[in-house]
Amino acid sequence: MAEPREPRDRLDLPRQPRRLPERPKWDAETFAAIAEKFARFLGTWAFIGYMTIFVVGWVVWNTFSPWQFDDYPFIFLTLMLSLQASYAAPLILLAQNRQSDRDRVTYEQDRTRTERNIADTEYLTREIAAMRSALGEVATRDFLRSELGRFLDDLEERDRRSKAE
Helix, strand or coil: CCCCCCHHHCCCCCCCCCCCCCCCCCCHHHHHHHHHHHHHHHCCHHHHHHHHHHHHHHHHHHHHCCCCCCCCCCHHHHHHHHHHHHHHHHHHHHHHHHHHHHHHHHHHHHHHHHHHHHHHHHHHHHHHHHHHHHHHCCCCHHHHHHHHHHHHHHHHHHHHHHHHC
8 A cells, every 4th residue: 555645745735835944033122222322332432433443453454464355445444334334324213213202202291291280380370369369358467457456446435435424
């Protein structure tokens, strides 16, 4: 008896698709944070200094050393600098996008905080106005003193009249 054929050899079944190796999974936030740190470093004087030292060292080595690996037009140096620039530009754009996202969130939080402060200020303004109107109906200290003074004057007047009679 013949053994059953493997499914890939059978003509009545479709071919099984080849499984590609699974792509590595990158945490987008971690990658973006690393890209942002790198982009921030690209914008420093330290990076300019390091690049200057590297390029000058490269040119001096390949001009005066007996073990030159990149002759005068320095094609390999140009290729490396172009490669660095081709990676730096998207990383800088990625960092700018993250910064604009942070700015948008900060702006929304500021706007919410401002609206809350305005609402609190309006509430306090209404409360102060209500207190002022309520205080207009309340007897003040000066008013009470003047009324008590008049009352004492009336009592003294009555006392004098009763003594005089």
